Amino acid sequence: MSFIKPVLTSAAVGSVFLATACAGVNNADPVPTLTGPTTVRLITHDSFAVSDALIADLKAKTGITLEIATGGDAGQVVASAILSAGAPTGDVLFGVDNNLVSKAIDAGVFESYTSINLGNVIPTLRDDTSEGKVTPIDYGDVCINMDTAWFAKNSITPPKRLEDLTKPEYKDMLVVEDPGTSSPGQAFMLATIARFNDGWQDYWTKLRSNGVKVAGSWTDAYEGSYTAGGGNGDRPLVVSYATSPPAEIVYAADPKPTKPYSTVLTDGCYRQVEYAGVLAGTKNSAGAQTVINWLLSPAVQTDIPLSMFVFPALAGVIPPKVFAEFAAPVRDPLQIPARDVAEKQSQWLDEWGQVMGR
Amino acid sequence: MPYALRTDHLVVGYDGWVSTPITLEVEPGTITAILGPSGCGKSTLLSTIAGIREAISGHVIVGDVDVTHIPAHERSVGLVFQEPLLFPNYDVARNVGYGLERQGVSRSAARARALELLEWVGLVGYGDRSVDELSGGQAQRVALVRALAPNPAILLLDEPFSALDVDLRQHLAREVAELLRGRGVAAVHVTHDPAEAEAIADHVVRFADICE
Amino acid sequence: MGSGDGALNTPRWLRGIWVIPLAFLLVFLALPLVVLIIRTWSGDGWRILANASTWQITALATVQAVLSTVLSLAVGLPIAAVVSRYSFRGRALAQALVTVPFVMPTVVVALAFRSLLGSALPQGFLIVVLAHAYVNLAVVVRIVGSQWSQHDDRYARVAQTLGATPLTVFRTVTLPYLRSSIISSSVVVFIFSFTSLGIIVLLGDSSTRTLESQILRRTSVLLDFPAAAALAVLQLIVICIVIALGAVASRKRGQQKPVRNALLSMPTNRASRTAIHLIAVCSCAIVLLPVFALLIASVRSNSGLTTQWWTSINAIDSGTTRIGSPVASLAQSLQFALITGIVASLVGGCAALAVLAHRWGRFIALFAIIPLGISAATLGLGMLLAFGRPPVDLRASGLLIPLAHSLVAVPLVVAVIAPALRGIDPRAREVAATLGARPTRAFFTAYGPTLRTVMLAAGGLACAVSLGEFGAASFLARTGAPTVPIQIVRLLSRPGEQSYGVAAVMSLILIALTLVLVLVVDRLGRRNGALRPAH
Structure with missing residues (x-):
């Protein structure tokens, strides 16, 4: 002792x-x-x-x-x-x-x-x-990020709405985070609930049959699976933030690129x-x-x-240049009242798990 | 008639040390003592004969077979170290029968034979004991019959009594010499004690001659 | 000459030594857990145990952990056979290298695996088992190796001359000798894999969930503490069962007498030499492959090769609270590692000694393994509750972090020290006593040299654990520079190639640091051993 x-x-x-x-x-x-x-x-x-x-x-x-x-x-x-x-x-x-x-x-x-x-x-x-x-x-807004160059190179039109993600032309392109372990992953699940109400599980069923990949964390999804991320990713669509594009520039190698690699799908964003x-x-x-x-x-x-x-949060703050240029303003973000989230979160996560077989 | 063991210009070595060529001849049923100060390569010689160390050059011939390039487990050379090194995961009888089991003898037959062998060295009723229960002298006797059990063509004894106290050492040396002669087993006995060498051996080789 | 349990000449202080580990574990392990359960108690929590999915997860995690353990042993034993037994050039380096995966932050391991295996291996069962085997290689090599390195080779030689083939020698002589260390390392690897979190979250899928990952979800996503506490208790029970099984399996049998400094010189046989070199090279390759992936990441940018991640490391984010200087982080990590090394090797050493000196000591040593199975999340929260009220408000002191690290390290320390001490012939102590040495003196004559060597080795392992650990401590708020693993995770949680590149650089620095630490400790251990020859 x-x-x-x-x-x-x-x-x-x-x-x-x-x-x-x-x-x-x-x-x-x-x-x-x-x-x-x-x-x-x-x-x-x-x-x-x-x-x-x-x-x-x-x-x-x-x-x-x-x-x-x-x-x-x-x-x-x-x-x-x-x-x-x-x-x-x-x-x-x-x-x-x-x-x-x-x-x-x-x-x-x-x-x-x-x-x-x-x-x-x-x-x-x-x-x-x-x-x-x-x-x-x-x-901040959790939104789908898209690898601009990848879509241009493969001559595919990037998706415009959340619904597009279940279409066959975007098969095997999306990586999302597990809502049970990742904060943006959970935000994206909540976005689909806010958007599709009772139909949200059907939406995920369709995403699943369209080859959505589920990663454990943002890091794993973005750096590991996203084509514009750090590794050898194979997915041009990832659940990330509306502010990821300016971050790509700020945290890029010198000399800094003039444009970010990603653009933001501003439909179906969840506000945090x-x-x-x-x-x-x-x-x-x-x-x-x-x-x-x-x-x-x-x-x-x-x-x-x-x-x-x-x-x-303060009104009238002038954003830095890189923000003004590349951070996507989201007009109609989705949100679910805090009370409802607190009450139903556990149930939603279970239901998501059942739909996704996780 | 072939020798029980012959080394032909055998050169042994260890970590850069190399011996002079050693030629040694042991006739069947005789005991040869190798006498020399410790740290002189005597143990290295025995290890090389037993096949657990490779010869640098020359030959080891057991009976009429050149075993220089044959692995230890196929050589029919028994080896007893200074310490008994009994396998503690087995009881006394299983230790003694270990070599027989390796020859394909069934475990029960090996055990029966082991109990007989233990009788030779006065250890009746010790078969079921744990090796931890043996005294130093008893353990070394068990090690000896364990080495003899598979009937080796030659038995190598590497200072087998030096860890025992003086009285026991002399007593056991005589006992072992009798046992080996009675069974007609050829042996090479390494020691640094001239009295022990004289007491046990038919021939004494002084190792200092080849130890530079 | 004394015989039997030798209680007569056991020094008094040694007989009471079990108090230290017991008190440490009660205060820092049992108390937080009990406080957490009492404070969050609610009948609702236990309902989670009625969920079929809870039991399904338990069963799957058991299968996963068994496979991870088998694979770790299959890869680890040949490596231990070579690097802890033969003396060859680069042996110390190879031995240190094998420790590296164990201290790599899981996030780094996961990323390295991902970039190595790419999409060849989808996330799920197989890659999780591979990653667990990779990380736990060091556990097997260290624990089994430390016993193997003291194996008296002559037992095997005797068996050979009795006609045993090399395989039979291994089965009948070597394996029985290694039995206790193989079992204790298996228990450790099983527990690590069964309670795994980072790798599960990053590389797993529905087939690889663990109770620990469910506990984290309950505590930090759903904020459902009663259910988390219930799951933590379930996990604890499973761990206790495994520890008990291990204890039964390694019931004391006769032990071959070990020797110190038993390093074998290389065999003269060319085939054997080649095999040894091959295994040594392969083990380094296995360890280094993911490290190599990091090395590439540290010099690559979208526009080609670059050195800027290395040169900018001190300037990155300067002027903000975001990252702080990497030097400060290294200092912080080293400080925690040092405290952990000292606390864990003392507490663990005392627990291992208790085994020798006290009839109930064995149970203390078993008890000391339990922290491995404690849920990191519940431990973190429990500590917060238990030490957050005056007069003991340890929360703010920053001491809770190395204490939490020590808890995780103590079982490993015991696993390294206990088998080595058990192998010493108690007669040596009795002989010393009959020569007139007083109990304490006689004790140190017999045990001192080995004790010093293994305590240093165990302390080094504990430091390494602290350098890489981040689970339990992440709940414990702290001021000052973040530790290196936390830095890496923070960097990796934002976009941009700079983040990735600098995270790779910091991972490499952490790996280098561990290597140096382990090399130094190994050398210290050997020097102390050499000072006192065996006779």
Whole structure:
């Protein structure tokens, strides 16, 4: 036992120290506008990113040192948050999406807060705050991506609508992700449910007989099976994001290509919104609220497209050039209310599994 | 009449060390002792005769067969090491019958024969025991009859008593010599102990002569 | 001269040593699981056990795991026979290379397999079994090899002179000697394959689901914790049954006395030499083929060959929180690996020693294998719950990650150390005691040299586990630089050839790092062995 003990002791001392430091700040300044230095811990998924300069700016303006703690993908982060609801590992959470949010709300993960910047959020997202518990920060669309060059080379007209994918001329061309293991995979399944209602299982039956390939993850589908991906793929159609084309350019080899390899099928896209919320039980609500306002500030919102490849929730943000040119604007995205997703998700996944024999 | 064993200008070697050519002749039913300090290639010579190490040049002839290029398991050469090296996954009798089983003798027949052989060395009733229950001297006796069981044309003994204490060593050496003579088994006995060599052997070869 | 169990001259501290592994496992394994079950308890969860599909998955996963184990043994035993027994040039390198697949992040293994086999092998049963065999090769080679390397070759020689053909020698002498290590490595490979997650998600289909993949779906997609807990308990029960079967199968029989530094010099026979070289070369080729695919990916772009993935690695995404510097990630990974290596080899070493010193020690060693079968997802969440309340809020300390890694590594450490210690003749200790050495001194005289060698080897394996591991820890939120596997996964989860190229570069760096680590540890182990000759 002798070697475990010191470890436990030092950890305990560390957390006591942290707790008193926070308490000191709160006692000195109970009002939600901060003056003294403080640390705010942001819990988020592994894909979170902002420019370092913005974090430095936050510290300069508010005294807040932002500590970013990542813990797996969005599902894992929310699962952890639900289990530690009331005794959170941090102060603020970013990255809960519209498919997960209602379960987090039900578990009491968040305390109410309405951001001072909420009024400037684009109207379709503005009201979507789960009764003032969460704040929309960004959104993205899961869409079919098409290998432009492949279709040109084989003189085949690319599909225009979701329904086209079941046609024989697109046999063995599509790769999708398993909705049971992949977030875009699940979004695409939800898109088909939103689009075809009771007929969604028939649609998948047709996709299956038309040779759809199911990959375990986005990486496997895009890098492994997609013709314009990293490997030796053989599928010119893949379920990905509306923002994948600009990402292809940003993350291309030098010299950068002038045009992306992929174009987006803008029909049948599923919209994912990412929210942030103050974690219930935090000792630093004020700091957490400041961080939410910061996430929704014009500076961070302008940074979001190129650091996370999603669209900013704030209205009137001028997108970077590569975004303006190549990210596909989706006019009528599909969406299913968070409540319905929470209720029926398990059943839908089972039904999908039966249809696809997985 | 052929020799039980003859080496003809046999050169043995190990990790770059090479012996001078060795010519050794062992007549049937006799015991030859090879005497020499340790680390002198005596064990390498025995391994080469037994076929578990390849000769560099020269020949090994067992009876009237040149076995130089015949694998160990077809040579009919028995070998006993310093330690008994009994197979712990088998009981004592199965150890002794191991060689017979390899000759196609059924397991029960091999066992019956093994019990007889154990009797020779005073180990009546030990057949069913685990090898871990044997004392050092008992284990070495078992190793000896195990090597004798398949009737080898020649038996090679590589310092078989040196791990035992002095009293036991002398006693066992005499006992083994009697046993081999009684059965008419030819043997080569390697030792660094001149007294042991004198006690057991018909001929003594001093290995220092060829050990450079 | 002492006989029997030798309890009289067992040092006192040794008799109590079982407390350390037991406490470690109770606190960091049993407690999180129990807390998770209690906190998420609901009768609903257990209904999943009434689902036919749950049992179908269990049965299929069992078949899959058995086949993966058989294939690992079929490929691993010949490799172990060569690389852990014969001394030839490049042996140490070959031995280290075989460890590499074990620490490659599963995502990398899956991609490498995909780019190697292309569409020749569709995803599903076969490719999953192949990938499992590839990854677990190191388990077989390390565990069996460490016992094989101490095999006294003269047993085989004696059998040969008694008329046994090489095949019979293998069957009647070598195999019985290796029995315990073959069984323990089989148990480990089975558990790894049965509870596999990454490879299942990336390469599997409906025929290769595992309970673990269902648990992950329940925890992080459906957020159905009661069902996840029920499945985790089911998985645990299966694992316990397998461990018990393994224990029964390896019931102690007589053991050939091992020797240390038993490396054989190359046979003079040309055919044997050729065979040995061929197996060594083939084993390296098997290991390196997927690595070669990565190497190509690291210098290729759509417009041809490029070095920019290598040169840009430090500049990629600089100025954002996205990736951080690879150097920082390497440092982070190494730090976790070091802590894991120390904790796991101490705890695992104590568990292995408990086997010698205590009547119930055997059960401690068996208990120590269980973490292999614990669902990574439930362990991660359980730790979060168990250590998230004052006075022990370990969540924030960053210590939970190496602790989770250690849990996964301890069983491997035990599997390496226990057979080696069991092989030492307890009489050596008794002899030392009769020469007047006090119990502690006598103990170290008999066991010290071997203990040091195998603990180092086991510690190296534990470090390697930590370098590649990412399952349990991914639930544990942490600040600071991401570990290298997490970096790779993040890079791979976005489009663009840069992401793919740099991920390949980072995978290669991880592989190189592991190679160096394993080589250094092997060398340390050998040097310590050489300092103390056998007599």
